[in-house]
Amino acid sequence: MIAFEHVGKRYGGRFEALANLDFRVRRGEMVFLTGHSGAGKSSLLRLIMRLERPTRGRVLVAGHDIDRLHPTQVPFYRRQIGVVFQDHQLLFDRSIFHNVALPLEIQGIEPREAARRVRAALDKVGLLHREKALPIELSGGEQQRVGIARAVVNKPALLLADEPTGNLDPQLSADIMTLFEDFHRIGTTVMIASHDLALITRLRHRTLRLHDGRLVADEEAA
Amino acid sequence: MSRDAAPARGARTHRTTAGSRWRGWLRHHRAMCLDSARRLLVHPLGSLMTMLAIAIALVLPAGLWLTLDSARLLDAELEQSATLTLYLEHGIGEDEARRLEATVAAEAGVAGTRLVTAAEGMAEFQQALGLSDALHRLDENPLPASIVVRPRDPSPEVVRAQAERLGELAGIDEVRLDLAWLERLRHLAALGQRVILALGVLFGLGVLLVVGNTIRLAVENRRQEIEVVTLIGATHAFVRRPFLYSGAWFGLGGGLLACGLLVLGRDWLSAPVTALAASYGANFRLPALGMEGSAILLACSTLLGWLGAWITVSRHLAGIRPR
Numbered sequence: 143m144i145a146f147e148h149v150g151k152r153y154g155g156r157f158e159a160l161a162n163l164d165f166r167v168r169r170g171e172m173v174f175l176t177g178h179s180g181a182g183k184s185s186l187l188r189l190i191m192r193l194e195r196p197t198r199g200r201v202l203v204a205g206h207d208i209d210r211l212h213p214t215q216v217p218f219y220r221r222q223i224g225v226v227f228q229d230h231q232l233l234f235d236r237s238i239f240h241n242v243a244l245p246l247e248i249q250g251i252e253p254r255e256a257a258r259r260v261r262a263a264l265d266k267v268g269l270l271h272r273e274k275a276l277p278i279e280l281s282g283g284e285q286q287r288v289g290i291a292r293a294v295v296n297k298p299a300l301l302l303a304d305e306p307t308g309n310l311d312p313q314l315s316a317d318i319m320t321l322f323e324d325f326h327r328i329g330t331t332v333m334i335a336s337h338d339l340a341l342i343t344r345l346r347h348r349t350l351r352l353h354d355g356r357l358v359a360d361e362e363a364a
Numbered sequence: 365m366s367r368d369a370a371p372a373r374g375a376r377t378h379r380t381t382a383g384s385r386w387r388g389w390l391r392h393h394r395a396m397c398l399d400s401a402r403r404l405l406v407h408p409l410g411s412l413m414t415m416l417a418i419a420i421a422l423v424l425p426a427g428l429w430l431t432l433d434s435a436r437l438l439d440a441e442l443e444q445s446a447t448l449t450l451y452l453e454h455g456i457g458e459d460e461a462r463r464l465e466a467t468v469a470a471e472a473g474v475a476g477t478r479l480v481t482a483a484e485g486m487a488e489f490q491q492a493l494g495l496s497d498a499l500h501r502l503d504e505n506p507l508p509a510s511i512v513v514r515p516r517d518p519s520p521e522v523v524r525a526q527a528e529r530l531g532e533l534a535g536i537d538e539v540r541l542d543l544a545w546l547e548r549l550r551h552l553a554a555l556g557q558r559v560i561l562a563l564g565v566l567f568g569l570g571v572l573l574v575v576g577n578t579i580r581l582a583v584e585n586r587r588q589e590i591e592v593v594t595l596i597g598a599t600h601a602f603v604r605r606p607f608l609y610s611g612a613w614f615g616l617g618g619g620l621l622a623c624g625l626l627v628l629g630r631d632w633l634s635a636p637v638t639a640l641a642a643s644y645g646a647n648f649r650l651p652a653l654g655m656e657g658s659a660i661l662l663a664c665s666t667l668l669g670w671l672g673a674w675i676t677v678s679r680h681l682a683g684i685r686p687r
């Protein structure tokens with residue numbers, strides 16, 4: 143599903159945020175991405191989303207070199223990926239419902255069908271009763287879950303999450319991870335960047351460890 | 365990975381028929397059309413200011429164009445009345461004069477003739493100048509008889525050639541054609557047309573700038589929203605759409621205001637202009653915009669608003685990169 147071929151990424155010409163990354167993620171796999179702050183986890187995910195382009199090597203998704211995508215194709219490519227952002231990226235002037243509905247609106251999904259899917263996604267993250275609230279009225283953890291609902295509302299084939307449990311208490315973190323595992327179980331490829339080593343170790347999935355932009359460990363689940 | 369090369373699962377869950385995509389597209393257009401109108405109404409005063417600025421930029425060229433258009437009508441009327449006057453030699457009697465008139469009437473390119481005998485000429489002259497007393501004191505009528513010729517083709521070159529030809533007929537003393545003023549008027553009209561075109565272009569640019577500036581602020585205000593929707597797969601067209609509708613609404617509003625201003629201006633000026641024209645013996649009325657004119661003005665202003673928004677949003681989208 144995802145293949146990094148000797149990928150390097152420099153910001154501003156000098157600083158090497160990622161160096162010589164070479165790995166593959168199979169379709170339907172669930173992978174954790176760890177590393178210290180600044181190790182390059184977000185950068186790696188941004189490469190997959192084509193928010194950044196590699197300065198070296200190739201990133202292939204579903205067999206296609208995404209650097210070769212024409213700019214007009216990029217939006218359609220992004221619609222195939224569900225992303226949970228480190229900083230939520232919610233719209234603060236819209237209700238929870240409309241935030242989650244945004245990807246469907248962009249794709250022109252019929253409103254009734256969209257509403258059904260939005261409610262299903264909100265139900266999964268346990269926020270169905272807050273659908274009319276504005277993001278500002280929600281706690282950080284709840285906002286994070288809205289972000290997750292928005293990422294999965296489209297039933298994407300590939301799910302990327304950048305610190306999805308960053309603001310959650312241990313119980314909620316575990317619940318959210320279970321949610322990701324559910325998606326993994328129905329065939330979604332899932333890639334999660336996280337600091338939460340305790341949780342990662344407990345969940346026993348393949349783990350990629352970054353250090354200063356290099357892949358220092360690629361451990362299959364025991 | 366293009367649309368058709370989507371990952372297998374994605375391809376299944378995202379399958380949409382052309383029909384449903386088309387409906388979705390229409391739905392978004394409708395939604396954005398209404399949403400942008402609603403946003404205008406949220407800041408009524410600010411929106412009104414923008415529209416007024418657009419209206420002011422439109423009123424001048426539109427008003428001048430109307431005036432010129434009616435001047436063109438006047439011009440056509442004047443051409444209709446373009447005539448040659450053939451003054452007959454002194455001492456030619458009325459019978460002789462009638463014969464001459466028949467000869468002239470038979471000439472090619474002559475649409476009509478009218479004989480003005482010396483006495484009639486005198487009467488007209490007196491009436492026009494109101495000098496009856498002074499002229500009555502003259503013993504002898506100093507005016508010659510004349511034939512007024514209405515040429516078939518009133519264009520100056522043709523008329524001039526005709527004048528030369530007719531002047532060679534026996535018994536014709538002098539041919540008078542007063543084309544200079546007609547030509548002057550025509551040059552003036554051409555000049556006016558160019559001035560209005562230039563003004564139209566300049567003020568059209570002004571409208572683009574006004575709309576562009578307003579839309580630029582709107583884009584800045586909604587920057588975060590643009591970034592987010594871009595992150596989750598919105599196309600440029602999708603992002604642009606609400607702003608294009610805003611621009612079109614601004615243009616339409618400005619156009620409507622301009623129509624209103626033109627109507628007011630016409631009411632304001634029409635009495636003195638008609639009176640002025642009447643004092644020159646002309647029957648000139650200030651032109652009204654009319655249905656067709658209003659439609660053209662509104663279409664132009666809406667299009668300008670849309671275009672201004674398009675240029676601005678396109679320029680700014682390039683600068684907005686999701687974080």
Ligand SMILES: Nc1ncnc2c1ncn2[C@@H]1O[C@H](COP(=O)(O)OP(=O)(O)OP(=O)(O)O)[C@@H](O)[C@H]1O
Nearest residue numbers: 153154159177178179180181182183184185186228
């Ligand atoms: N747009 C950018 N311009 C310049 N440098 C950047 C940019 N984005 C990231 N970096 C740098 O690249 C390195 C990796 O950043 P990245 O955000 O990928 O780290 P991270 O592993 O996600 O860290 P964290 O756990 O704190 O989120 C950092 O040193 C950061 O300063």
Ligand SMILES: [Mg+2]
Nearest residue numbers: 183184228304
């Ligand atoms: Mg990060």
